[in-house]
Amino acid sequence: xxxxIGFNFLQVIVVLFLSPLLKGILSRWKERLQSKKGPSIxxxxxxxxxxxxxxxxxxxxxxxxxxxxxxxVFVAPIFVTLLIPVLTAxxxxxxFMGDMVGGGFVLALAGFFASLAAVDTxxxxxxxxxxxxRMVSFLAEPVFMMVFFTVAFVAGSxxxxxxxxxxVASPSNFLAPSHVLVVVAFxxxxxxxxxxxxxxxxxxxxxxxxxxxxxxxxxSGKGAALMKWGSAMKLYVLFSIFSNVLxxxxxxxxxxEIGSVLLAIPVTFLKLLVVGAVLVIVESSFSxxxxxxxxxxxxxxxxxxxxxxxxxxxxx
Amino acid sequence: xxxxxxxFAQHLNLLCAGLFLLVTLGxxxxxxxxxxxxxxxxxxxxxxxxxxxxxxxxGSPHLFAVAAITVVTKVFLIPLFLxxxxxxxxxxRREVDISVGIPTALLVALGLTGFAYFVxxxxxxxxxxxISANMPVGTAVLIVGSYAILxxxxxxxxxxxxxxxxxxxxxxxxxxxxxxxxxxxLAAAFDVxxxxxxxxxxxxxxxxxxxxxxxxxxxxxxxxxx
Numbered sequence: 001x002x003x004x005i006g007f008n009f010l011q012v013i014v015v016l017f018l019s020p021l022l023k024g025i026l027s028r029w030k031e032r033l034q035s036k037k038g039p040s041i042x043x044x045x046x047x048x049x050x051x052x053x054x055x056x057x058x059x060x061x062x063x064x065x066x067x068x069x070x071x072x073v074f075v076a077p078i079f080v081t082l083l084i085p086v087l088t089a090x091x092x093x094x095x096f097m098g099d100m101v102g103g104g105f106v107l108a109l110a111g112f113f114a115s116l117a118a119v120d121t122x123x124x125x126x127x128x129x130x131x132x133x134r135m136v137s138f139l140a141e142p143v144f145m146m147v148f149f150t151v152a153f154v155a156g157s158x159x160x161x162x163x164x165x166x167x168v169a170s171p172s173n174f175l176a177p178s179h180v181l182v183v184v185a186f187x188x189x190x191x192x193x194x195x196x197x198x199x200x201x202x203x204x205x206x207x208x209x210x211x212x213x214x215x216x217x218x219x220s221g222k223g224a225a226l227m228k229w230g231s232a233m234k235l236y237v238l239f240s241i242f243s244n245v246l247x248x249x250x251x252x253x254x255x256x257e258i259g260s261v262l263l264a265i266p267v268t269f270l271k272l273l274v275v276g277a278v279l280v281i282v283e284s285s286f287s288x289x290x291x292x293x294x295x296x297x298x299x300x301x302x303x304x305x306x307x308x309x310x311x312x313x314x315x316x
Numbered sequence: 317x318x319x320x321x322x323x324f325a326q327h328l329n330l331l332c333a334g335l336f337l338l339v340t341l342g343x344x345x346x347x348x349x350x351x352x353x354x355x356x357x358x359x360x361x362x363x364x365x366x367x368x369x370x371x372x373x374x375g376s377p378h379l380f381a382v383a384a385i386t387v388v389t390k391v392f393l394i395p396l397f398l399x400x401x402x403x404x405x406x407x408x409r410r411e412v413d414i415s416v417g418i419p420t421a422l423l424v425a426l427g428l429t430g431f432a433y434f435v436x437x438x439x440x441x442x443x444x445x446x447i448s449a450n451m452p453v454g455t456a457v458l459i460v461g462s463y464a465i466l467x468x469x470x471x472x473x474x475x476x477x478x479x480x481x482x483x484x485x486x487x488x489x490x491x492x493x494x495x496x497x498x499x500x501x502l503a504a505a506f507d508v509x510x511x512x513x514x515x516x517x518x519x520x521x522x523x524x525x526x527x528x529x530x531x532x533x534x535x536x537x538x539x540x541x542x
Contacts, residue, residue: 177334299419
């Protein structure tokens with residue numbers, strides 16, 4: 001039991017300290033693909049380090065929500081990390097505390113508070129960004145629910161470890177049409193949730209076009225560092241669910257040896273980089289959608305996820 | 317035929333069928349002409365792969381010929397011809413009109429897919445269990461293709477719908493009739509080329525005469541009045 005708890009905390013440490021690297025590598029690759037030099041892959045670490053040594057400034061009109069939100073944004077992905085397979089193929093100590101839907105709600109709670117905090121400062125751009133984020137996420141919500149219904153229906157459970165075992169169990173499960181459709185729908189969901197390019201431009205600094213970025217505009221010092229770190233961890237967590245549970249449930253540690261768990265760290269990180277490479281290519285080959293086209297984008301994701309349920313339901 | 321090989325081929329074929337359905341939904345969702353032609357190419361590639369895999373499962377050389385014919389005609393000849401004849405119309409980066417909203421069109425397409433699965437259920441029992449996805453998916457694509465013809469208002473996307481229908485019929489056909497005589501396949505492939513040539517030329521003429529190919533507005537008998 002103790003090693004189970006230990007591995008669980010190892011997962012948290014991996015997510016904590018590798019997530020800025022993942023984000024750094026992705027932004028580097030993206031710039032490279034656009035024939036620019038790009039920042040160092042450790043840039044996110046430098047940013048977080050720098051911000052932790054700066055003072056914080058709070059607006060007079062803001063309330064406790066504004067001060068509390070960075071901690072929540074930072075902690076929520078850590079909680080989800082306890083529930084999902086980051087390194088091991090077998091369930092760890094906290095695995096049955098919540099399922100994928102529960103994890104989604106924890107992330108949604110952080111998103112909700114981030115929107116409240118953006119409104120809290122009475123900065124006009126904050127409120128605008130917050131309302132746009134709400135629009136994107138309430139459109140993403142049904143897709144999210146349908147994806148997990150499909151997964152629950154196909155694998156008979158929403159606990160990510162069991163789902164992952166199910167895909168590994170036989171190639172006919174893995175290559176079934178419903179699985180392909182679920183993967184596509186979930187990828188579109190990741191694009192929407194991480195604010196990547198067909199939906200939002202993560203590196204944009206033009207306030208009027210911002211969706212996700214504008215929420216953390218008012219933060220400075222430690223608050224900004226925590227928000228940045230939290231969003232890097234959210235990316236890592238979403239990528240982990242995508243690659244370890246849905247797409248490529250291989251390469252995780254299968255036995256309880258400490259060596260194989262440590263070996264799983266670089267292997268899973270490589271898998272995340274492959275997912276990231278796909279995301280970078282998607283981001284560089286599409287242009288940003290107009291705001292009201294986002295409904296169509298997520299509508300397509302919703303239809304795809306329903307098609308996944310339907311093909312599964314009617315197959316046998 | 318070694319057995320483990322074919323089970324893997326069957327699973328890969330399932331994957332192909334899933335992607336085939338997905339790509340067809342993409343045909344409904346896309347707004348640009350060039351994108352819909354690319355989707356058609358992708359769809360034809362998937363059809364060829366599926367034919368190859370089923371040929372492996374049944375050990376039938378006819379299906380390898382089907383795959384080869386599909387690649388030659390649908391992946392190379394037809395897009396090449398369309399690009400030659402309808403270059404400007406195809407490369408126009410404007411958005412193609414669709415008579416209902418895209419989410420609505422997709423929902424209807426999804427309903428049609430469900431309908432196809434429902435209708436094909438008795439027939440699916442007749443095919444080998446692991447390539448059973450071809451029948452309903454092919455039928456679904458057949459129906460969705462005809463729906464695409466209904467909702468699209470311009471000639472070229474309608475043509476793409478027609479070709480998608482044809483692909484869907486082929487996908488369903490190869491799973492139940494692996495020993496179809498080669499001459500029938502050749503005739504079908506040739507037919508498609510003729511259809512594309514005729515419709516392509518017609519579209520080009522319409523375009524030359526009245527400057528656009530919005531079929532929905534062609535409701536006058538005499539030209540030059542509207």
